[in-house]
Amino acid sequence: xxxxxxxxxxxSRISHRPCxxxxxxxxxxxxxxxxxWLCLVFFLYRKNLKRPVNYILFxxxxxxxxxxxxxxxxxxxxxxxxxxxxxxxxxxxxxxxxYYTLIFLAEIIADWYMVLRAKSFNPYSKKxxxxxxxxxxYNLIKGYIIVISLYTVVKPLDLSVVNELTKDNKFKHxxxxxxxxxYWIVILVIQIASTIFDISIFFILKKSLFxxxxxxxxxxxxxxxxxxxxxxxxxxxxxxxxxxxxLPLLVIQAKCYYVQVKIGKDPTAQYYDxxxxxxxxxxxxINYTFMYLDQILLKLCIEKKxxxxxxxxxNRLLMNNRHRSFHSHHNNSSRSNxxxxxxxxxxxxxxxxxxNNMRSSNSYQQLIDSxxxxxxxxxxxxxxxxxxxxxxxxxNKNKKSRNHSMSSALYHNKSSNYSSISFxxxxxxxx
Numbered sequence: 001x002x003x004x005x006x007x008x009x010x011x012s013r014i015s016h017r018p019c020x021x022x023x024x025x026x027x028x029x030x031x032x033x034x035x036x037w038l039c040l041v042f043f044l045y046r047k048n049l050k051r052p053v054n055y056i057l058f059x060x061x062x063x064x065x066x067x068x069x070x071x072x073x074x075x076x077x078x079x080x081x082x083x084x085x086x087x088x089x090x091x092x093x094x095x096x097x098x099y100y101t102l103i104f105l106a107e108i109i110a111d112w113y114m115v116l117r118a119k120s121f122n123p124y125s126k127k128x129x130x131x132x133x134x135x136x137x138y139n140l141i142k143g144y145i146i147v148i149s150l151y152t153v154v155k156p157l158d159l160s161v162v163n164e165l166t167k168d169n170k171f172k173h174x175x176x177x178x179x180x181x182x183y184w185i186v187i188l189v190i191q192i193a194s195t196i197f198d199i200s201i202f203f204i205l206k207k208s209l210f211x212x213x214x215x216x217x218x219x220x221x222x223x224x225x226x227x228x229x230x231x232x233x234x235x236x237x238x239x240x241x242x243x244x245x246x247l248p249l250l251v252i253q254a255k256c257y258y259v260q261v262k263i264g265k266d267p268t269a270q271y272y273d274x275x276x277x278x279x280x281x282x283x284x285x286i287n288y289t290f291m292y293l294d295q296i297l298l299k300l301c302i303e304k305k306x307x308x309x310x311x312x313x314x315n316r317l318l319m320n321n322r323h324r325s326f327h328s329h330h331n332n333s334s335r336s337n338x339x340x341x342x343x344x345x346x347x348x349x350x351x352x353x354x355x356n357n358m359r360s361s362n363s364y365q366q367l368i369d370s371x372x373x374x375x376x377x378x379x380x381x382x383x384x385x386x387x388x389x390x391x392x393x394x395x396n397k398n399k400k401s402r403n404h405s406m407s408s409a410l411y412h413n414k415s416s417n418y419s420s421i422s423f424x425x426x427x428x429x430x431x
Contacts, residue, residue, distance in 0.1 A: 021075045028069035033285060034061045037292035044299040056113050057291060063106035070099045084176050089156040100149040107284065108139045111197070113291050117236060118204045127204055134200050138193040145186050152179065181258065187280070188254045191247050198240040209233035230301050232294055239290040246283040249276060 029035065038061045045054060074086040074095035086095050115135050119128060157175040212231045227234055253276045 018076060021072055024072050025069045028072065029062075029065045032061065032065040032068060034064060034288070034292065037289065037296075041292055041295050044296060053113065053116060053295060056109055056116070057295070060106045060110045060288065060291075063102045063109070067099045067102035067106065070094050070102065084159045087159060089159070092157060092159065093153045097149045097153045101146050104142045104145050104149075107288075108142050110288050110291060111135055111139060114197075114201055114236065117232065117294070118201055121208045121233065122204055125204060127200070131197075131200050131204060134193075134197050138190070138197045141186070141190050141193050145183070145190070148179075148182060148186065184250070184254045185258075188250050191243075191250050194243055195247060198243060202237065202240060205233045205236060209237060229297050232298055235290055235294050235297070239287040242283060242286050246280060249279060 024031070038057060041054070041057060042049065045051060072095075074091045077087050077091045080087040086092050112135065115131055118131055122128070157179060159176060209231070212233060213227065228238075
């Protein structure tokens, strides 16, 4: 919102009002470009805030926001004729010297994010020592800018505009012009070191990046947005490409300043100094925004994988429970079938035994009856024969004595038959 207000003030030719400057300084931490990204990262990693990456992201934000607040102090100073912005030494020290110090300290802190990410991809790579050396050298070059900025505090610059001509018809350069020349030369060296650092990061991440790209190609995830969301190496490489695009513009700016000092042209010609500083700030803001974006997308990707794993685990548990219930039901059915079969078999055997016993008893009874009848008939036959033999000389005996003899014979034969049957029964149960 304050950017829109500033744009409206500039078009209406209204200067910076002190109340607006105070409001901008007080709100610099909230209106900072990285503040919403930092809040989102802290929200996603709220259960694990003491991560080294979180410290890097917070320190970078704090130093950057503090530098922005110091940068706005220059607007308290009114224009002074014959002076170069920011017109006074105090404003220079606060709005430029300390500003550059904090901004480059923030960049030095943020550079180690790339090192930590490269280490997380290949923790046992022998190339990590080379990256450490390159990163330290890269940070030392940035530290030289800090030294130059703080040197202007110890030895203040002359901010007066020089319009005098020398004997060779050359303008006498102001101290600010010379400072800007040193500044852009060091920035050019920093950018070259940044290119070397980015190339070393590329060689570390190259194998991992290509492996991930092939993996996503096999899964038919050929969308660039899908790859960008899920492949952290790709995001880092894109930030490297963006920083490389700034190098040609930087070479042109450094050459323009060198020609300005060498030939001695008008020192008030800034050769798009502020415009290129804004371009550099924009390019590096993209790189440092990738830090926050990388952490956010990394967390979302991890949560997505965890959700997929939990879903697979739940499905697996559900299938196992179904399998167990099926086997339990099958085992119970098998046991019931076995019990029913055993019971049926037992009952069948019992019925068969009873039937056999009954049949045996019936056969046995029939055997008894047949034996009795056969033996009785034999005895009767013998008795009749005996009677006939005896009755031949005694035909005159009465009928009553004959019947009595026959009854005696029958009784005697029946008794002998029962005794023999008893013997046969004992023999049957013994066997």
